[in-house]
Amino acid sequence: MISSREQVTQMILAAKVARGLKWSQVAEAVGLSKEWTTAACLGQMTLDKAQAEVVGGLFGLPDEAVAWLQIVPYKGSLPTAIPTDPLIYRWYELVNVYGTTIKELIHEEFGDGIMSAIDFSMDIQRQPDPKGDRVNVVLSGKFLPYKTY
Amino acid sequence: MISSREQVTQMILAAKVARGLKWSQVAEAVGLSKEWTTAACLGQMTLDKAQAEVVGGLFGLPDEAVAWLQIVPYKGSLPTAIPTDPLIYRWYELVNVYGTTIKELIHEEFGDGIMSAIDFSMDIQRQPDPKGDRVNVVLSGKFLPYKTY
Amino acid sequence: MISSREQVTQMILAAKVARGLKWSQVAEAVGLSKEWTTAACLGQMTLDKAQAEVVGGLFGLPDEAVAWLQIVPYKGSLPTAIPTDPLIYRWYELVNVYGTTIKELIHEEFGDGIMSAIDFSMDIQRQPDPKGDRVNVVLSGKFLPYKTY
Amino acid sequence: MISSREQVTQMILAAKVARGLKWSQVAEAVGLSKEWTTAACLGQMTLDKAQAEVVGGLFGLPDEAVAWLQIVPYKGSLPTAIPTDPLIYRWYELVNVYGTTIKELIHEEFGDGIMSAIDFSMDIQRQPDPKGDRVNVVLSGKFLPYKTY
Amino acid sequence: MISSREQVTQMILAAKVARGLKWSQVAEAVGLSKEWTTAACLGQMTLDKAQAEVVGGLFGLPDEAVAWLQIVPYKGSLPTAIPTDPLIYRWYELVNVYGTTIKELIHEEFGDGIMSAIDFSMDIQRQPDPKGDRVNVVLSGKFLPYKTY
Amino acid sequence: MISSREQVTQMILAAKVARGLKWSQVAEAVGLSKEWTTAACLGQMTLDKAQAEVVGGLFGLPDEAVAWLQIVPYKGSLPTAIPTDPLIYRWYELVNVYGTTIKELIHEEFGDGIMSAIDFSMDIQRQPDPKGDRVNVVLSGKFLPYKTY
Amino acid sequence: MISSREQVTQMILAAKVARGLKWSQVAEAVGLSKEWTTAACLGQMTLDKAQAEVVGGLFGLPDEAVAWLQIVPYKGSLPTAIPTDPLIYRWYELVNVYGTTIKELIHEEFGDGIMSAIDFSMDIQRQPDPKGDRVNVVLSGKFLPYKTY
Amino acid sequence: MISSREQVTQMILAAKVARGLKWSQVAEAVGLSKEWTTAACLGQMTLDKAQAEVVGGLFGLPDEAVAWLQIVPYKGSLPTAIPTDPLIYRWYELVNVYGTTIKELIHEEFGDGIMSAIDFSMDIQRQPDPKGDRVNVVLSGKFLPYKTY
Amino acid sequence: MISSREQVTQMILAAKVARGLKWSQVAEAVGLSKEWTTAACLGQMTLDKAQAEVVGGLFGLPDEAVAWLQIVPYKGSLPTAIPTDPLIYRWYELVNVYGTTIKELIHEEFGDGIMSAIDFSMDIQRQPDPKGDRVNVVLSGKFLPYKTY
Amino acid sequence: MISSREQVTQMILAAKVARGLKWSQVAEAVGLSKEWTTAACLGQMTLDKAQAEVVGGLFGLPDEAVAWLQIVPYKGSLPTAIPTDPLIYRWYELVNVYGTTIKELIHEEFGDGIMSAIDFSMDIQRQPDPKGDRVNVVLSGKFLPYKTY
Structure with missing residues (x-):
């Protein structure tokens, strides 16, 4: 019996290694960006029924897990x-x-308020550079x- | 006697309010991006002699403070x-x-490694949007x- | 020289005691709710020029402090x-x-998302009750x- | 053998997904508000025998779990x-x-004391609004x- | 200019040592228990005008401090x-x-609820004992x- | 195989719910106060052989658990x-x-030293009160x- | 005006360096062990009038500081x-x-209870050793x- | 399969209760002090092959556990x-x-350096005392x- | 089903004890330094297919674990x-x-920047010394x- | 009046900027390595009289500060x-x-024990490298x- 989304995330991670899937393949199948799709598979976003079934099919999840994804x-x-992981820490360091x-410049341009983390999107790309890709x-x-x- | 950079940051913040300066003006005078210049004025980057003197002039800093900027x-x-501040917290939340x-997708594209926070640049812009600027x-x-x- | 908003908050608190002012009086003079006005005086909101001058007048603040309020x-x-303060802790306890x-019920009604703490208002009132006012x-x-x- | 209420909460959460129940349905069956009932099911309130049996019936809980609910x-x-969850964090942010x-205004109205978190009720509703429901x-x-x- | 109650507590502690006062004397002058009076002098309770003036007189406080006590x-x-202080830590240890x-026994006697820390009083006494006073x-x-x- | 007292506490809590026992009944059987007995059953005190056997009998514990109680x-x-639990937090709040x-008054009466948490006893009683029992x-x-x- | 014992400790440390005193000299003058006397001078023990006056004389403290020592x-x-200091950390490490x-062996010898940190004394000595003094x-x-x- | 020393410590603690062994008996069998031997059994020291086999024999450990002890x-x-445990906390309190x-006195006698926690021994004894053993x-x-x- | 690298690290540690392997042997088989190889086996580095198969062979890991190593x-x-472990703490202490x-000297030599922890290598060797090897x-x-x- | 070493460190840092000194110059004057000398000036090591006087002379410190250095x-x-500073954090990251x-490899070579942080030395050098100095x-x-x- 599954009692938390975290268990589903564990199942997905295990199946991803076992089946050799890539996040970009999952995103393509779901029909959304690789950023949103990965976050959803890692337990941070909510999938609708169709999306959950696609994910469930790709990773071979039981029905109960497909229900939890929703x-x-x-x-x-x-x-x-x-965070202790060096890649993620660098982002924490940027915030620190x-x-x-960031606060000063957004306020200088927009006045008091915030940049939403909900009405938000993110796009990660490789930028070729002769001195080392970025x-x-x-x-x-x-x-x-x-x-x- | 000034014994830490933090004291210089306090002086700059006080002078900025008193003189009504904008970060974009400071950046223009320094000749670098508003992001780097603001971070430098807030005590996070090192200025060279010329930059420090420009900043010292704009904010009316004593020589000792100009030395500390370097x-x-x-x-x-x-x-x-x-962070407790809502604008900055949203960034912490994004990292969390x-x-x-972010980790999965950078590794999927590049393999094991990190995105540098040192050989790094940031650009913040207003993006007009009929549903609310972004x-x-x-x-x-x-x-x-x-x-x- | 004032180098942080916190110093202005200290000035306001000291003047409030010395002058025997009430937050509701300040709010009336500013022309906004007592909740927003108090939060602003306590260093959590940004005042426009007119509001800052009213507040500066009521508390006898120097021009530099009036500038910081903006x-x-x-x-x-x-x-x-x-929080250690019992009144504020009770609110932390409610959240805990x-x-x-709260999460389950908002999601059940609205789906995934949040209740904004920015596009937000609060109203605090005494509710008479024979068993003890609420x-x-x-x-x-x-x-x-x-x-x- | 069940040795903590947390295990019962896990059972309820698992059954809720498996059976597709809504908190409002549970509340209606229990005969109390959705806020109190949800908190009770999530391990924060104590149910009496009748309430526990209703909940046990809806979620298909064993007798031992029904005893723990009491x-x-x-x-x-x-x-x-x-809290890391964005919806719950916004509430923490409000308190912060x-x-x-909140402290100043309750004291201004009532004098020294607190707003009880025990003799307390909460009501969460959708407020339709053309600029976005609240x-x-x-x-x-x-x-x-x-x-x- | 006094901008926090903590400064008043510092003044009281300094004056108490300088004048050699005892808390029991202060309590007698105020006309309340030594427990409440001491807590009030240490910045944890609110005094009314008469009480504040008595305390102000005993400790030689300025008018502004007397206002802050209210x-x-x-x-x-x-x-x-x-807490690191051994006497206070022992109380933390008792709670731990x-x-x-305490939780089990209060619930066994009264059901779900709490023992108020607001509608609360405390009385500390020496209990003579041949094996060592308690x-x-x-x-x-x-x-x-x-x-x- | 039992490898910590905590496992025994879990067994006792599970059996208490299953058997519907009260702490006062357990205390009576052990022949000591309800406060000491409850603390002992919750893993905070050491029982002698006779006490452990009484407790083992009441809760139906295996021999190994009875040995651990000693x-x-x-x-x-x-x-x-x-502590997050409201009832226990109120006690933490009292200490805070x-x-x-407490420190000032014990020192005023006794001089430097502490109130023992070892040579210590506690008695919890209902005190009837027309304005609400205490x-x-x-x-x-x-x-x-x-x-x- | 002195409002905390910590200020007296600062005075003693400053005077100790300025006057080149040794703790053993202070202890001899006070007539107690170097361990107790040093702890007292560092703000951890309470001196009686005679002891405080000796300490006050050695360090050239004002009367108010001598009162605070009591x-x-x-x-x-x-x-x-x-603790970050290596010498003190080693003691924390020993406890860890x-x-x-320590717990097992004291209980094996004495049963349940503690070793008092109040009815306690400590003696630190150099133990000559050919492989390095201890x-x-x-x-x-x-x-x-x-x-x- | 055993994958950490902690599992071996759990086995030893369980077997110690089941077999009614004393640490002093284990120490005698190992041929070292009760302090070192107990620390070793509790997962803090490394045993050589002979010692590990003695310990394995006394507690009935499998070969894999005997290997882990080394x-x-x-x-x-x-x-x-x-630490929350009162006996161990008293030691933390002593350090605090x-x-x-301790720092001042060791430096006064030896100069800058530390007291090793590695080239270290400890001896715990009962000291009979008419006012209560120490x-x-x-x-x-x-x-x-x-x-x- | 393996759902985290940590499980693989546990398997490796268990197999290392059971098989009596040394890290230097593993490194030799992998064909890289003992520092990198050990870190990789302890879950801190990513192995390529050939390396993972060598490690899998030495420790007798299942295919799924070999996949996780990559x-x-x-x-x-x-x-x-x-860190509580004394050997590792000493390194934390050095950083503290x-x-x-370290910061001052690297900046004095190189200017503002960092020493990479990614484009990084480490070499640990015994340095014989008559006063004790280093x-x-x-x-x-x-x-x-x-x-x- | 100086009451802590930290104040002396502040004086040194202020004077270093004002006088434009380099740590390598200070080390040369003191006659020891730049690593030890810098650590000493930053309040982490103890200087003897001759060293303290050299440092005092270079930075123009008062006699009292020179005494504190010893x-x-x-x-x-x-x-x-x-640590939040990126350069220092990288070292924390290495430890993490x-x-x-490090633990495994030192134990594999030396057995149980530690690498001393007291009988310790550090040498930081620029290592020219065509792909970027190290x-x-x-x-x-x-x-x-x-x-x-």
């Missing part, structure tokens, strides 16, 4: 508040080093102004 | 490990929710493969 | 992640005890659905 | 002190940003004055 | 979440070792049942 | 340093709010003076 | 829960590595059995 | 950084209260001077 | 942020005590200058 | 347990990622075997 998960993918800079990431979030009342 | 600072701009996704951020970091030895 | 503050009003319940709080936050992309 | 649980529904405001939450807690002795 | 303080008297026992503490808190709704 | 346990009954008060708790701990050497 | 201090000498061993520390604490009631 | 363990015996004192602990650690280079 | 792992090998020194470690990391943009 | 400092140079590897660091620590007793 339940809104408890989000947060990291085992510690400050550039945090006040990871190019575009983040797009709706600006939400603080309401005055 | 010293590599102890980096990290946040008062707590998990999308952390494993914050568009481009992050570019060199991919650094793990060395095998 | 700068977007670094938000977060609590000295520790888990009812957190998963604090009645209405929270209103726009529902923001997670974007699929 | 035992006062160790409360607290979150895996970390600062508005914490001192989540409307009414919190009602008895004011408890500090005793002088 | 403002509801941000409560919590300990510098760390787990006996916490679940500290006898009586805690009295109103039982507050969880509301069903 | 082993001094690793004490501490709470899953987090700051009244901590320095929980009355008497704590008695030997005063231990700091040794000078 | 007030029971808030104890705990370390700036972080896990040998903690369960630090020899004798700790003596009264065994306090857990009370059954 | 592997250097990951040390640290406490489940939390600040006396930490700076726990007498002798710690002996080689002094290691900081190297200048 | 997946980039979530890195970080320590159970706590501050020498952290600012551990000699050579760390080599590419200097990465902060980019100005 | 007092053993409370060590630890980082403001947070996990390679921690268990930071080469040699760490040398005496191996200290665990004592059996």
Whole structure:
């Protein structure tokens, strides 16, 4: 009996290795971006019935797991508040080093408010470069102004 | 007597309010991007002599402060490990929710390694949108493969 | 020289005691709700020029402080992640005890997404009750659905 | 053998997905609000015998689980002190940003004391709005004055 | 200019040593228990005008400090979440070792609810004992049942 | 094979629900106070052979569990340093709010030293009260003076 | 105006360097062990009037500081829960590595209870050794059995 | 299959209760002090082949466990950084209260360096005392001077 | 079914003890340094197909585990942020005590930037010494200058 | 009046910027390595009288500061347990990622024990490399075997 989405994520990770699947293949089958699809498979997004069945088919999941994919998960993918994994830590470091800079510049352009992490999309691409290829990431979030009342 | 870069950052913040300066003006005067320049003024980057003198002039800093701007600072701009400010927290949340996704996709494309936070640049722009303007951020970091030895 | 909004908040708190002002009086003078106005005076919201001048006048603040009130503050009003003050702790406790319940019910009604803390308002009222008056709080936050992309 | 309420919560969550139940249906069967009933099913409230049997019937729980539902649980529904889930975090953020405001305004109206989290009720409703529907939450807690002795 | 209750507590502690006062004397002058009076002087309770003036007179406080004594303080008297002082730690240890026992026994007697820390009084007395005098503490808190709704 | 006292506590909790026992019944059978007996059953005290056999009989424990009850346990009954359960948190809050008060008053009466948490007893009683029954708790701990050497 | 014992400790440390005093000299003047005397000077023990005056004389402290030495201090000498200083960390490491061993052996010899940290003395000596002198520390604490009631 | 030393420690603890062994008996059989032997059995020291076989024989361990006893363990015996168990906490308290004192006195006698926790031994004995027996602990650690280079 | 690299690390550790293998033997078979090979076996590096098969053969791993060895792992090998194991703690201590020194000297030589932990190698050797053999470690990391943009 | 070594470190840092000194110059004047000398100036090592006077002369320190340089400092140079500065964090990351590897390899070569952080030296050099110069660091620590007793 499955009692948490985390168990489904474990099943997907195990099946991905066993079946040698790639996230880009999964995304193509689901018909959405590789970023959203991967996040969904890793337990951070909610799939609709059709999407869940595609994912279930690819990874060979039981019906119960397919049902769980359609339940809104408890989000947060990291085992510690400050991530130990070097790739993920670099992102934490960017937030730490550039945090006040990002804040100042968004406020200078838009006034008080935030960049949404919900009405949000992310695109990760390889950018060829003779001095070494680069990871190019575009983040797009709706600006939400603080309401005055 | 100034004994830390943080004191210089305080001076800059006080002068910025008193003089009504904008970060984009400072960046223009320094001749670099608004992202790098703001981070430098907030104590996260090291300025060369010419840059430090421009910043010192704009903010009316004493010579000792101008000297400190040329010293590599102890980096990290946040008062707590998990930021309380909503704008900055949203970025922490992105790292937390999308952390494993970013990791999976960069590894799928590049293999084991990281996206550099040092050979790195950031560009923040307003993206007009009829449903509400968006914050568009481009992050570019060199991919650094793990060395095998 | 003022180098942070926190110093302005200290000035306001000191003046409020010295002058015997009430938050409701401040709100009336500013022309907005007591909830928003108090949060603004406590360093959590940004005032426009007119609002800042009213607040500056009521509390006898220097011009530099009035300028700081118009700068977007670094938000977060609590000295520790888990608040020690009993009144504020009860709210933390509500989030802790009812957190998963709130999540389940909002998702059941709206699907995946969040209740905005930015496009948000709060109204606190006394609700007379023969068994002991009650604090009645209405929270209103726009529902923001997670974007699929 | 069941040795904690948490195991019963796991059973309920698993059965809810398997049987496709809604919290509002459970609440209707129990005859109480959806807020209290959901909190109870999620291990935060104590059910009486009749309520426990209704819940046990709906979710197909064994007798031992029904007995556990009638035992006062160790409360607290979150895996970390600062919640990572975005929906729940927004509530933590409200407490953090508005914490001192709530404190000031309740004290201004009532004097020293707290808003009870025990003699408390919560009502979550959809509030239709042309600019996007809102989540409307009414919190009602008895004011408890500090005793002088 | 005084901008927090904590500064008043510092003044009281300094004056107490300088003037050689005892808490029991302060309590007698205030006309309340030594427990409540001491907590109030240490920044945990709110005094009314008459009480504040008595305390101000005994400790030679300025008018501004007397005004602050009448403002509801941000409560919590300990510098760390787990107290390092041995006397106070023993109380933390009691909560840690006996916490679940206290919970079980109050629930067995009263059902689900809490012992109030607001409608609460405490009395600390020396209990002579030939094997070594004991500290006898009586805690009295109103039982507050969880509301069903 | 049982390898920790915690497993025995789990067995007792499971059997208590299954058999519908009350702590007061267990205490009566053991012949000691309900406070000590409950703490012992919850893994915080050490039972002698006779006591362990009584407890083993009541809860239907295997011999190995009865042997474990006679082993001094690793004490501490709470899953987090700051308890999330509201009833137990109120006690933590008392220590936090009244901590320095308790310290001052015990020192004023006894000089430097502590109130023992080892040579200690606790008694929890219902105190009828027309305005709502109260929980009355008497704590008695030997005063231990700091040794000078 | 002195408002905490910590300020007195700062004065003593500053004067000790300025005057080139040794703890053993202070202990001799006070007439107690170097361990107790040093702890007292570092803000961890309470001095009587005669002791405080001797210490005040040696370090040239003002009368107010001498009065503070006679007030029971808030104890705990370390700036972080896990000490960073290598000498002190080694002691923390001993507690961490040998903690369960110490527990097992004291319980094997004495039954359930603790070794007092209050009715306690410590003696630190150089133990000459051809392979390198050793630090020899004798700790003596009264065994306090857990009370059954 | 055993994959960590901790599993072996669990086996030993379970067998110790089942077989009614004492640490002093184990130490005698191993031919070393009770302090070292207990620490070794609790997963903090490495046994040689002969010692491991003696321990394996006494506790009835399988060959695989005997092999693990000869592997250097990951040390640290406490489940939390600040121990909750009262007996072990008293030792943490000693380090906290006396930490700076120990540091000052060792430096006064030896200069800069540390007392080794590796070239270290500990001896725990009962010290009869008419006012209550005492726990007498002798710690002996080689002094290691900081190297200048 | 294997759902994390950690399970593979457990298998390797168990097999290493059971088969009596040495890391240097594994490294020789893999054809890389003992440092990289050990880190890889402990779940910190990614193996290619040939390497994974060699490791799988030596430790008798199932095919699924061999597949997992070729997946980039979530890195970080320590159970706590501050390591309790004395050998590893000494390294943490070096970073803590020498952290600012390392920073100053690298910046003095190279300017602003970091020493890479990715384009990095480590070599650990025994250095015979009549006063006691030494551990000699050579760390080599590419200097990465902060980019100005 | 100087009451802590940290104040002296602040003076040195301020003077270093004002006077434009380099650590290598200071080391040359002191006659020791740049690593030890820098650590000493940053408050982590103890200077003898001659060394302190050289340092005092170079930085223009008052006599009282020169006296403090000869007092053993409370060590630890980082403001947070996990360093935020990217250069220092990379070292923390090395300990985290390679921690268990270092442990395994030192134990494989030397048996149980540690690499000393006290009888220790460090040498940081630029290593020219056509693909980008490298930071080469040699760490040398005496191996200290665990004592059996």
